[in-house]
Amino acid sequence: MLNVRSVKLMSKFTCATALLLGSIGLAQADSTLSIESWRSDDANIWNDVIIPAFNKSHPDIKVTFAPTPPTEYNSALQAKLKAGSAGDLITCRPFDTSLELYKQGYLTNLDNLAGLKNFPEVAKSAWQTDDGKDQFCLPVASVIHGFIYNKEIFKQLHLTPPKTRAEFFKVLKTIKNKSRYIPMAMGTADQWEAATMGFQNIGPNYWKGEKGRKALLSGKEKLTDKPYVDTWKELAEWRPYLGRGFEAQKYSDSQNLFTLGRAAIYPAGSWDIQTFNNQADFKFGAFPPPVAKAGDTCYISDHTDMGIGINAHSKNQAAAKVFLNWMSSKEFATLYANAVPGFFPLSKFKVDIKDPVAQEFMSWRNKCKSTIRNSYQILSRGTPNLENQLWNVSAQVINGTMTPEQAAKETQDGLEQWYKPQQK
Amino acid sequence: MTSSNQHDEKKPFPWHLVFFLGPGLLIYVVFSVYPLLDTLVLSLYQEQDGHSSFVGLQNFITLITDDTWSHAFWNALANNFEFFAIHMLLQNPIGLILAVLLSSPKLRLSSTYRTLIFMPTMLSVVIIGFVWQLLLSPIWGIAENFLYDIGLGQYFDAWLGKESSALITLGFISVWQFVGIPMMLIYATLLNIPDDIIDASVVDGANSFQTFWHIKLPLILPTIAMVSILTFVANFNAFELIYAVKGALAGPNFSTDLMGTFFYRTFFGFQLQQGSASMGAAVATLMFLIILVGVMLFLFFIQRRIQRFQF
Numbered sequence: 027m028l029n030v031r032s033v034k035l036m037s038k039f040t041c042a043t044a045l046l047l048g049s050i051g052l053a054q055a056d057s058t059l060s061i062e063s064w065r066s067d068d069a070n071i072w073n074d075v076i077i078p079a080f081n082k083s084h085p086d087i088k089v090t091f092a093p094t095p096p097t098e099y100n101s102a103l104q105a106k107l108k109a110g111s112a113g114d115l116i117t118c119r120p121f122d123t124s125l126e127l128y129k130q131g132y133l134t135n136l137d138n139l140a141g142l143k144n145f146p147e148v149a150k151s152a153w154q155t156d157d158g159k160d161q162f163c164l165p166v167a168s169v170i171h172g173f174i175y176n177k178e179i180f181k182q183l184h185l186t187p188p189k190t191r192a193e194f195f196k197v198l199k200t201i202k203n204k205s206r207y208i209p210m211a212m213g214t215a216d217q218w219e220a221a222t223m224g225f226q227n228i229g230p231n232y233w234k235g236e237k238g239r240k241a242l243l244s245g246k247e248k249l250t251d252k253p254y255v256d257t258w259k260e261l262a263e264w265r266p267y268l269g270r271g272f273e274a275q276k277y278s279d280s281q282n283l284f285t286l287g288r289a290a291i292y293p294a295g296s297w298d299i300q301t302f303n304n305q306a307d308f309k310f311g312a313f314p315p316p317v318a319k320a321g322d323t324c325y326i327s328d329h330t331d332m333g334i335g336i337n338a339h340s341k342n343q344a345a346a347k348v349f350l351n352w353m354s355s356k357e358f359a360t361l362y363a364n365a366v367p368g369f370f371p372l373s374k375f376k377v378d379i380k381d382p383v384a385q386e387f388m389s390w391r392n393k394c395k396s397t398i399r400n401s402y403q404i405l406s407r408g409t410p411n412l413e414n415q416l417w418n419v420s421a422q423v424i425n426g427t428m429t430p431e432q433a434a435k436e437t438q439d440g441l442e443q444w445y446k447p448q449q450k
Numbered sequence: 451m452t453s454s455n456q457h458d459e460k461k462p463f464p465w466h467l468v469f470f471l472g473p474g475l476l477i478y479v480v481f482s483v484y485p486l487l488d489t490l491v492l493s494l495y496q497e498q499d500g501h502s503s504f505v506g507l508q509n510f511i512t513l514i515t516d517d518t519w520s521h522a523f524w525n526a527l528a529n530n531f532e533f534f535a536i537h538m539l540l541q542n543p544i545g546l547i548l549a550v551l552l553s554s555p556k557l558r559l560s561s562t563y564r565t566l567i568f569m570p571t572m573l574s575v576v577i578i579g580f581v582w583q584l585l586l587s588p589i590w591g592i593a594e595n596f597l598y599d600i601g602l603g604q605y606f607d608a609w610l611g612k613e614s615s616a617l618i619t620l621g622f623i624s625v626w627q628f629v630g631i632p633m634m635l636i637y638a639t640l641l642n643i644p645d646d647i648i649d650a651s652v653v654d655g656a657n658s659f660q661t662f663w664h665i666k667l668p669l670i671l672p673t674i675a676m677v678s679i680l681t682f683v684a685n686f687n688a689f690e691l692i693y694a695v696k697g698a699l700a701g702p703n704f705s706t707d708l709m710g711t712f713f714y715r716t717f718f719g720f721q722l723q724q725g726s727a728s729m730g731a732a733v734a735t736l737m738f739l740i741i742l743v744g745v746m747l748f749l750f751f752i753q754r755r756i757q758r759f760q761f
Contacts, residue, residue, distance in 0.1 A: 122724070215611050217701045218721075271588020273611025273702065279589055406722035410518050413722040414699060414715075422703050427613055443518060 057345040058088040060113035062106070064099035065332075071365040079361055080352055087345045107132045107337070114340035115349065118163035118333035120152035121402050128155070128162040134336040136161045139347060141354025148236060148396050149372035152330035156404060163333035164350050165372035167362065170387045171227040171327040174294040174302065176287060177309040179207055187313035191260070194316040198267040201290045209267035211289030213275025220261070220420035221413070223293035226399045228315045229257040230325035235397035242400055245447030249438040250431075258423045258430030265424055273425055281305075296387045299368040303381070312386045314394060328396035330372065363388070408444030415440050486738070492731035502728065509732035523733075525704055526712040527740075529617055533708060534685040536621035537628075542677055544625070545632025546670075550662065552633070553640040564637070568630035575627070579694030582623045586610055610695065613705040620706055624691055628684075632677040639673040640666060672756050679748050686741050689714065709737045 061072070072091035080089060092113055094102045100123060106112035107127065116133065118124040127133050136142060137160065142150065145165050153163035175187060183204055188194040201209040214220050232253035233239070241247035248254075269275060269283060284292040285305040292298070294312070302310060317324050334353060336346045352358060359371035360378060367381040370388055379385045406413040419433035428436075441448045496505040513519045548567060552560050570578060586593050586609055594606045609619040643666060651661045689710025692700055698720050700707035715723065717730025 122722070213611075214702065216697060217699055269589060271608035271611065274583075274586065274588055274608035275611070276583070279587065283589065402722065407724075409723075411720075411723035414720060417699060417721075418701065418703060421701060425611075425613075425702060427703065440518075 057086070057342045058090065059115055059342055059345055059349055060090045060092050061115040061117065061334075062099075062103055062113040062337075063091065063093045063117040064096040064119075065117070066093040066095055068366060069093055075365055076358070076361055079357065080349065084348060084352065087348060089349065103127075107339075110339055112337050112339075114337050114342050114346050116163075116335050116337055117166075118153055118335050120330050120333065121404075122407060124153055124163055124333065124335065125155065128160070128335075132338055133162040134338045134340075134343065134346075136164060136335065136350070139164065139350060139354075141351040144354045144373040144375065146372075146374060146396070148328070148398060149330055151403065152398065153333045153335070163335035164354060165330055166332045166334050166353065167366070167369040168328050168330050168332075168372050169368065170296045170370060170390065171223065171329070172294060172296070172312050172314045172387060172390065173227075174284070174292045174298065174310050174312045174383070176207075176284070176290050177311050178287070179205070179290040180311075187311065188316050189313075190320050191316045191318055195263065198291070202267055205290075208269040208283060208289040209291060210264060210269075211280040211283040211292045212264070212268055213272045213277070213280050214421040214424050215274050215276045215279075217417040217421040219277055219280065219293070220424050221416040222399070223295060224261050224264070224424065225257055225416055225420045226327050226329075226401075227293055228260055229254070229400070230327055230397045231315050231317050231322075232257045232260075233400070234323075235325035235395045239397055239400040239403075243404060243447065245445075245450055248448065249441065250434040255430050255434045258420070258433045261420060261423050262426070262430055265426060268424070296368040296370065296384065299381065299383050299387070300366075302383075303367070310383065312383050314390045324390070324394035325397055326390050326394045327399060328370070328391065329398045329402075331369070405441065405445065408441075410440040410443065412437065412441060489731045489734050489738075492728055493735045495728045497726065497728050509729055510736070513729070513732055513736065519729075522704065522707065522712060523736075526707045526709050529706065530686055530688075530708045532617060533621050533624075533688065534682060536618065537625060537681050537685055538678065540622070541625040541629050542632050542674065542681060545629050545677070546636055546674065548629065548633040549636035549640055550666070552637050564634075567633060570627045571630040573627070575690040576694045578623065578627050579691055583610065583695055586619070611702060613702045616696070616702060617706045620691060620695060623695075624688070627691075631680070632674075635677055636670055636673055639670045643669050668757075669759060672758055675748070675752055675756055679745060682744050682748070683741055686737060686744070709733070709740070713737060 063072075069091055077089045077091065081087070100119065103112060103116065104127075107116075107130075112132075116127070118127075118133075124133070128135075139161075141164065142161060149165040149168070150161060151158070153165065154161055179201070180186070183200055185197050185200060188197045198209040201207055212219055212223060230238070233242075233247070234253070238247060238253060242249070265272075269289065275283075280289075280292065281298065281301060283289040285302060287306075287308055314324055314326055334350065336343060336350065340346055354373055356373070356375040356377065359373050359375050362369070363371050363377050363379050363384070364381075367379065367384040368387075370384075370391075371377055377388070379388055401413045401416055415437050419428060419436055422428035423430055423433050438448070493509055494504060494506060495502045496508065513523050551557060552564055554560075557563075585591050588594065588606075588608045594603065597603050597606045607615065609615040647665060648661060651665050656664065686709060688708050692706050692708055692711050693714065696706050698711055698715050700711045713730060713733040714720075716733050717725055717727060719725030
């Protein structure tokens with residue numbers, strides 16, 4: 027500001043320069059935050075909904091959303107961080123990608139952030155160091171697995187959403203025998219559905235969610251143990267209910283089969299809700315992965331997908347923390363959940379979601395226990411890569427070219443080759 | 451002699467050679483030779499916690515002997531040979547037959563056929579992969595109905611999804627796409643054969659098959675040899691079709707994994723698998739060596755024995 031006062035007698039040119047400097051000074055007092063993100067699809071939502079809402083309560087902080095396309099995000103961010111030109115806020119991929127950034131000193135430690143108390147432990151685990159001591163990103167959104175079903179087909183065949191496994195297979199059998207619909211729309215051509223929508227979807231009920239995941243990490247349980255073999259056994263039982271030629275059926279084929287009304291049940295990730303809302307002209311609902319006996323505790327895969335952290339070299343640390351604290355509020359959770367149905371806020375607040383199917387998915391959090399995909403934390407760090415192996419063996423188990431026991435043995439052998447706690 | 455020497459001394463430095471060769475050479479060195487040498491060097495290093503250290507041939511030893519790597523490597527190599535065999539047994543003979551048919555003077559509309567057969571070669575591999583997936587899809591595809599119409603319906607299967615048939619199916623798709631190249635090259639050579647040689651053989655009483663076998667075939671052998679070596683190099687660098695149709699994990703159970711997809715997974719990583727530049731460079735180096743050995747064997751044992759004819 028000194029500049030502005032002392033320029034009165036100076037020439038026009040310097041005057042203009044000083045004014046410019048002055049205005050920069052003003053802006054810095056107000057501070058501007060820029061967000062690095064891979065969600066270029068959400069740019070409008072950020073600019074039109076989220077940032078204006080934030081500015082209502084914090085008019086002094088300017089926020090800009092600067093996304094990079096998803097495929098380029100990781101490498102572009104790495105380069106920007108190295109060059110010191112990255113934004114103040116960094117959208118974090120879960121687990122190792124962000125952990126690597128933290129280890130290299132690019133992310134601020136968030137342990138003292140007040141907003142963190144609004145998040146459950148599971149949600150935070152995706153952005154912690156292996157010992158759970160340092161938190162470097164704030165959880166933003168997760169995706170939930172379950173089954174989406176065609177309500178009209180269910181009504182026509184007098185079916186209700188199954189609660190137990192026995193009911194589940196009865197429903198599948200009824201659809202197969204009493205109608206021309208494909209009972210379940212899933213293929214194994216892309217392999218990842220078999221692992222993600224199959225194994226990680228129904229598995230938590232077998233390995234008891236977090237308990238099993240932690241036991242696998244500590245080496246107390248092995249992939250050859252009963253819960254895992256049983257998960258693959260159930261997958262093998264899906265085979266007769268999949269469409270003909272499911273071995274060559276791709277993810278988009280499955281989506282189309284369902285939205286065209288040719289298939290009754292679709293093993294889903296909550297992100298599919300948006301696609302189905304746009305394409306299906308019938309009503310659809312959702313049910314969580316069925317449990318063994320009625321009344322059993324249910325477990326769901328509530329997978330942490332997106333977090334947000336602070337660039338350690340940002341000059342606006344204080345403002346960035348204000349923004350992160352706001353992102354941990356109920357206000358943000360509600361805004362975000364409704365703007366992007368299928369991506370669920372991770373904070374503990376009860377959020378009203380207008381989309382009925384997204385609401386159904388969200389409601390499972392209250393009655394079931396949440397966990398994340400068991401291959402994501404630490405276990406996919408070595409060679410062979412556990413996640414890749416799960417894709418391969420789960421697809422093979424469904425194809426019938428591998429038994430559940432062989433699948434268990436192959437993945438366990440792979441893990442034992444490099445993971446110390448499993449070598450005991 | 452002396453006069454010519456004097457003549458040479460007077461000659462100014464051939465700047466025009468530099469002018470004409472320079473740009474091409476520069477681009478070739480910067481974008482081809484240097485990256486190749488850099489890859490070779492990179493494959494001798496190992497990266498750990500951000501530091502790279504010289505490890506000699508360790509990457510190659512791991513790749514060939516360590517079970518976690520060698521299994522995938524040998525599998526990809528074997529698949530690659532199978533893929534190559536499919537092309538040698540189908541693409542080149544079919545290309546040859548098509549070229550002979552096209553060069554027949556009795557054939558009408560030959561330029562139309564030529565264009566149509568060459569068309570797929572000009573299309574993007576991604577489109578080819580997409581179209582064939584749809585054609586062969588058990589859900590939407592027309593292949594099944596077509597087979598029923600000709601009475602072979604019971605043989606239809608989800609070919610692209612079965613371990614036993616996926617690679618062969620992809621091989622067929624690739625043959626369908628690229629059959630135009632051997633056809634064009636051989637066709638051009640056939641057109642170059644002077645009519646008087648063929649006339650002479652007819653006068654000598656050869657039928658059309660004998661003409662082909664004794665006159666045309668020996669004359670196009672150098673072209674067939676060149677087509678073979680092109681096929682070899684292209685097949686061992688193949689990647690796009692597999693990636694477009696089956697993804698980088700080359701399923702089911704890696705039955706369609708080629709050296710190219712194996713390299714891609716190793717170098718760039720896949721999903722949760724972190725890429726390794728040095729290990730990837732080792733795979734790339736092995737691919738280069740395999741192609742180099744193949745081409746050298748070809749040069750020493752085949753190329754030198756081929757007789758060339760000048761008309």
